[in-house]
Amino acid sequence: MKNKVVALMLLIPLLLIFTTFSLANVSSLYVPVSVSSITSLNKNVEYIELTENNTLNIQNQILPLKAENQEVTYSKSSVGNYSMPNINISNDGIITAFTPGTCKITTTTNDGGYVSSFILEVNSKLPLDFVITSNNEVKINETLYLTANLIPSNSTGTIKWYSSNNNIAKVEELTGKLTPIQSGEVTVTAILNNGLNGQIVKTQKITILKGDVIATMNGSTESSIKTYSGKVDFVASVDLDKVNEEDINFNYDEEKFLKFNIVNQLGVNTANFIIDAELNPFYSSATIELRSKETVLSTLTIIITDDLESDSCSFVGLNDYLQINAKNDFTVSFEPEDLEGVNVEIIVENNDVLALLTDGLNFQIEALKVGTNIVTAKFYVNDNFVCEIYKTVTVLAPYTGLNFEENSQTFGLVSDEIFVFGKYKIENNDYVLDEYTLKLTATEEIDLNKIDIYSSDSNIATVSGNKLKVVSNGIVTIYAESKDAKLLNLQQTPASFTLKVIDGVNVSTYDDIVKATEESKVVVLQNKINLGVEVLIKNGNNTSLISNAKSILQSEVKQIDTTADYTYYTNIGKERPTINYILEFKNDVYGNGYSLNADNITNVIDSYGFPYNDAVFKGPLDYVSLQNIASVKAQDNIVYLVRNDNVKINNIELKGCDDVDDLTKLNYTGTTLEIMGDNVTLFNSRVQNGRNVVRIFGDYEDSNKQITVNIENCILRNAREFILKIGTNKYILGDITGASDEYSAASPSLGGYTARNDNNLDDLTFMENYVKTIVNLKNSVLTNSGLFAIGMECKFAGPCLDGKQYNSYKFSELGWYNLAGTSYPAVLNLIGDVRIYDFKDIELIDSSTLIEVSANINNFPINFNIAEMITSLNTQQEYNGIIVDYNNHTYAHGGIVYYGGGKNYSIVNLEDFTGEKFTNYSIMFDDLNNTTRSDLLKLAAGKEPFRFLMYNSTSDFSVQKQIDDLHSGIAFRYIRNLNK
Known part of the structure; x- marks a missing residue:
């Protein structure tokens, strides 16, 4: 089996040299049916309400329905500045939420790395938690309002506040208003009783600073206390940094007091006095002065009254605005606080908007409906109406889960696009x-x-x-x-x-992109676009064309002169041929992750798999042809073309046609993307489905010009021949006339340099004067080639291509002359993590796959005997490990091939490649031990060795790794995470 692989390698030039498409019985190159898309069946934004149900099912549709690997991987990521919820995603796509927050839920197909996503908003009507947000310091003679934020912010609940020491600071239970009494430290407790998981208690230490005042009574330098009973208690505080303690005294009319008790409590640099006093009922008021010697520092007036004054009545804790479904606990205040016989009636104007509950002087309203309502409090003393106060309360419904739907989308291959x-x-x-x-x-x-x-x-x-x-x-x-x-x-x-x-x-439409690209505009895709008009009528396994298919198809393509060697056409008296292309990107392209698909134009084939006469994509041009027997194929038609310099193609999916399960169905789809400009960058993109996927062979107009092409963070897949085909259009011709060594003469040396010498990379003259194509391939995935993932092509250089006669066959009379030569080199720099998942079951590859010739081949002596080739290699040991036995199948890796038969000066530079290094194989036609066919191969292609960079049976990058990575999604998912 090992030797069969080597023989198949040697047949690669034959695919290119003796290839035609008139053979009806061609073996298939089956590949698994690939995933082409995934669509979320969830809403763009989904909601979980923790008080009702904390689970949600992720739902997707994967196409095609017969895709072999429909496994997916779930993940979550942040959205803007929203906090992440605590959620769990099971393997079968069930989300269980535990805490509120907002995130993006992404489903990634293990095959291809396609994604669908939606926004998940986890809410809770009841608070899960709260955070105290008020300051932890306040000065005497100032007021601090204690505040807290509920989590989530749109939940509703009432927090009640309590002070650990009312002699240091008093706190209003419902409003959180903290009044400092004296310097010191107090612990404030906040209690929320209706949390999602029950009562929530938080504490915060508040430091009362002395501030700028020297002394206070009842927390102020000048205040009054109204009382009905005449009994009062308060705290006086003096800053001892500004006053001597022995100078402090209280001045008051002793006759007006029945009691005036003072308890001295020294603080840190502070004198604090707790006063318990009772006014003589024969007096209506009395004033107390806090002095330092004779200097008055603070005054407090005590007033006895049995009148309820309307201007002293107010709501305490009643909010101007209420969130719908929220409950608001409140009370009322009045002076004097100890007045007996006071009753308060609360009236709600509209019971549809607010519902009222009462308990003595404690009240609660519940917001039922968005709207405005008036709350009235009527005050009675001993059943006599005294006054009333009003407050307008507005019920609002703030948006929960406010989001831009755009955040539910994933704009392309890389996660942070x-x-x-x-x-x-x-x-x-x-x-x-x-x-x-x-x-x-x-x-x-x-x-x-x-x-x-x-x-x-x-x-x-x-x-x-x-x-x-x-x-x-x-x-x-x-x-x-x-x-x-x-x-x-x-x-x-x-x-x-x-x-x-x-x-x-x-x-967003086919017409739009045609106009914009033709007029050299920067284009931005806002939708996936199918190019062309559908001209193929499918009826089961049978196909036919609409009546005007030819004119439609011809209007959908344009032509350029071929840039490949067209000497053969000149030799047989024909003009320089043209090739068709569909779209030319003359300026930058931004795909937003959307796709372009040319299936309507490229895939016009009959039920036998051959193109209709009216089709415009019928396979590549000839490099050389042996009448109706066989032909060498050259440049192919192009789906997406780049000729201008400095073009950037970003975040797009370029398809030559629909996905296939058999690579032989890509015979006529042309090259998916051909790049002929300098400093062209392809990044964060997918390119797939072509006879060759990406072809880069130098500048369009000037073969002497060096071009550089950058491919980064891309997925390249599904090629009938090569996924990435690299070469140059410049060459020097050979001349075997009178040569003693016809092979050397057919492929002359290039500037005195030695071929197959990576040291040429360090030669500035070589790099500047001879290298015409540089490709930087970075952090990308290549998979599913019919031959090899990457082909480094050079010119074929067999003597027959310069007119040498073979037996009685005069090739020169068929136009076979001035065709042999040596190509100028290309350089491929592999950078970072480039992965070539291209192990093949070699039983799926045979000679009819690689050599497609007409039935007339039997009339010409090039009926190659594969068994003879295998036998000729049986005894050679230098190919150990080239095949891999796995699970009763035999595999070979389709890595990188240098091919052409002439001197190949191209270089694959692995200096910055972080992947596992390849094994280097070099195979010559002489390895066939001079079988009769080896001579013919050399005469046709040249005798220079073909080189292969491959993984083998000893590599860690193994068949098992390929199977595991492709099945689990690692093969494609790592591209998505490159920029994280």
């Missing part, structure tokens, strides 16, 4: 300024009048309502906040959506 929006659109065949409609969502129906939407940079984009208008290029974040949440003083994290604005044209 952001949405790109162009400044223009096509309207009435003209370019006009475009505006973007923001997609906001929440648990409630959206009313834009209740949302503040604003831009982080109005120089880039402005917002009016939900319309975004572009001003200039740049990255901008759009924010949205609930106005009601602001009124309720709820802590809210603004919804945010970040996008990149560029000077490009947004395209």
